[in-house]
Amino acid sequence: GENVEQHPSTLSVQEGDSAVIKCxxxxxxxxxxxxxxxxxxxxxxxxxxxxxxVGEKKDQRIAVTLNKTAKHxxxxxxxxxxxxxxxxxxxxxxxxxxxxIFGKGTTLxxxx
Amino acid sequence: KAxxxxxxxxxxxxxxxxVTLSCSPISGHRSVSWYQQTPxxxxxxxxxxxxxTQRNKGNxxxxxxxxxxxxxxxxxxxxxxxxxxxxxYLCASNAAGGPNTGExxxxxxxxxxxx
Numbered sequence: 001g002e003n004v005e006q007h008p009s010t011l012s013v014q015e016g017d018s019a020v021i022k023c024x025x026x027x028x029x030x031x032x033x034x035x036x037x038x039x040x041x042x043x044x045x046x047x048x049x050x051x052x053x054v055g056e057k058k059d060q061r062i063a064v065t066l067n068k069t070a071k072h073x074x075x076x077x078x079x080x081x082x083x084x085x086x087x088x089x090x091x092x093x094x095x096x097x098x099x100x101i102f103g104k105g106t107t108l109x110x111x112x
Numbered sequence: 113k114a115x116x117x118x119x120x121x122x123x124x125x126x127x128x129x130x131v132t133l134s135c136s137p138i139s140g141h142r143s144v145s146w147y148q149q150t151p152x153x154x155x156x157x158x159x160x161x162x163x164x165t166q167r168n169k170g171n172x173x174x175x176x177x178x179x180x181x182x183x184x185x186x187x188x189x190x191x192x193x194x195x196x197x198x199x200x201y202l203c204a205s206n207a208a209g210g211p212n213t214g215e216x217x218x219x220x221x222x223x224x225x226x227x
Contacts, residue, residue: 006154032212043116043202043218044155089155093212098168099145100211104154 002027002094006103015112019077023090023103026071032093033066033073034100037086044089048075080110114138116219118203124225130191133222137184137205144186145211146178149200149221158201161186162210190224198226 003026013019025033031052036044050057050064050073057064061080066073077084087107091100117136125131137144146158157170161180178188184205190197200223204216 034215036216036218041220043204043220044216045218046215049215091155094168096168097210097212098160098162099157099170100216101157102147102155104152 002030002092002099002101004090004092004101004103006090006106008106009104010107010109012109012111013080015080015082015110017080019080019084019108019110021075021088021090021106021108022072023074023092024070024072025092025101027092027095027101028071029095030071030092032097032100033064034091035062035064035075036089036091036102038089038105039086047088077108080108082110082112084108085110116203116205116217118201118219118222120222121220122223122225124227125193126227127193127195129193130189131193131224132187132189133201133203133224135186135188135203135205135219137186137203138207138217141205141207141217142184143206143208143210144180144184145204145206145216146186146188147202147204148172149202150198155202158188160211167210193226195226198224200224 034049038044063076090103145160180186200221204218
C-alpha cells in the first residue's frame with residue numbers, strides 16, 4: 001500500500017537557524033502533498049501544501065520543494081523561532097484522492 | 113464558524129468493551145476522515161466518508177467501523193477493545209471533494225485509554 005517515510009524523527013535547532021524535514025512517498029499517482037503542524041494538545045493544522053504540477057512553493061519563512069521523479073518532498077523553515085517548536089507531519093494523497101497518508105512526524109525543538 | 117467538534121474528549125474503557133466516538137464537521141463540509149494517532153506510529157488512516165458513503169478504509173481490523181449521517185456528522189466504533197487501541201482518535205473534515213482537494217480541518221481528538 002501507500003507509504004510515506006519522514007526524516008528525521010527529532011530535530012533540535014537554535015533560534016534563527018534553518019530546519020529541513022524530508023519525506024519520500026511510494027505511490028507515483030500521489031498528486032497532493034501537504035504539511036501539518038501539531039502543537040501539544042491540539043489537532044494538526046495545515047501550514048503549507050504543494051501539488052504535483054509545482055516544484056516549489058514559499059510562504060514567508062516556510063517553503064516546500066517537490067521532486068516527482070525521485071518521489072521526494074521537503075519542508076524548509078528559515079529563521080526559526082521558539083514558537084515553531086511542534087510536531088510536523090508530511091502527507092501524500094492516495095491514488096483515489098480519498099485519503100492522506102501521513103509520515104510518522106518530526107518533533108522540532110527550537111531553543112533560544 | 114465553529115470548528116470540528118469531537119466527543120468525548122477523554123474516555124477510559126476496559127479490554128473487551130466497545131466504544132463509540134462522535135465527530136461534528138464544520139458546517140457545509142461533506143468529507144470526514146478518521147485517523148488513529150499513537151506515539152510510535154504517527155497518524156494512521158482509518159476511513160473516509162463522503163455524503164454518507166465510505167469511500168476508503170485503512171488497514172485496520174473489522175473491529176473498527178464507522179458511519180456518516182445525512183447531516184455529515186460521523187461516528188466511529190471500536191468493538192472488543194484491546195490494550196493496543198489506546199490512542200488519540202482524530203477526525204478531520206474537508207470543504208471540497210475530499211482529502212486531496214484542500215485543507216483537512218482537524219478536531220482536537222478523543223483520547224481513548226484501554227485498561
